[in-house]
């Protein structure tokens with residue numbers, strides 16, 4: 001072997017998260033930061049260094065990085081959902097970066113099967129394949145449209161028939177920075193578009209103190225979905241509650257159903273749906289070469305031409 005070892009390898013795929021207790025990346029303790037000495041005696045994490053026992057990154061890393069003979073890896077997701085939000089549908093694209101691997105002839109299909117059998121019912125990965133570094137910026141900076149399904153507590157049920165008339169109509173919301181992220185985001189008003197895709201009655205569950213509905217919606221990248229539903233005391237206007245003509249609505253469970261392609265001016269239906277003013281005229285960012293030419297593709301499919309050779 002008269003060759004230097006490859007410093008980094010990149011593996012792309014999509015992950016699904018079936019539970020509400022799994023962060024995307026390692027959830028270090030905010031007090032001790034997981035530091036190997038400072039964490040001893042840390043009251044916040046009881047010396048564990050982390051606030052959850054695992055994460056999507058670790059569940060992937062414990063299989064792939066181990067097979068590659070390294071402990072160093074990074075996880076680059078196409079955005080991320082909150083810990084308590086499930087990632088369903090076709091999953092969320094990610095790039096798993098292996099640093100200083102000692103073994104490089106990995107059987108990705110085999111590793112994928114191992115990850116999935118170990119984590120059945122919690123998470124799964126799909127379509128693992130070799131990729132290249134440029135995909136990280138594309139996935140991390142892409143302005144992807146997303147579909148969500150929310151279980152929503154309401155004090156009174158909306159008129160479900162009238163709600164059908166709202167389905168498919170794109171409207172624009174003005175969102176002030178939510179209180180839950182105000183400490184790390186600039187305080188300003190953002191305009192985002194939303195489309196309701198379905199409004200349905202929800203099944204009753206034990207302990208329910210009010211009726212519930214399911215709201216399925218498509219949202220522009222960067223929409224604060226939980227706040228868009230409740231309105232958060234006027235911080236988002238109009239709220240889904242207001243659109244449905246009910247006094248209140250509170251998101252109690254949220255699932256991401258689809259990560260769709262980036263917005264583009266050529267997006268289907270945008271011309272007639274966008275009369276409320278906004279979305280479609282925005283400039284398009286991202287990597288032109290990597291963007292799909294299709295007007296409204298289902299999901300960010302990685303180019304298939306990347307071989308293992310890099």
Ligand SMILES: [Zn+2]
Pocket residue numbers: 029030031032033034039042043044045046047048049050
């Ligand atoms: Zn700690």
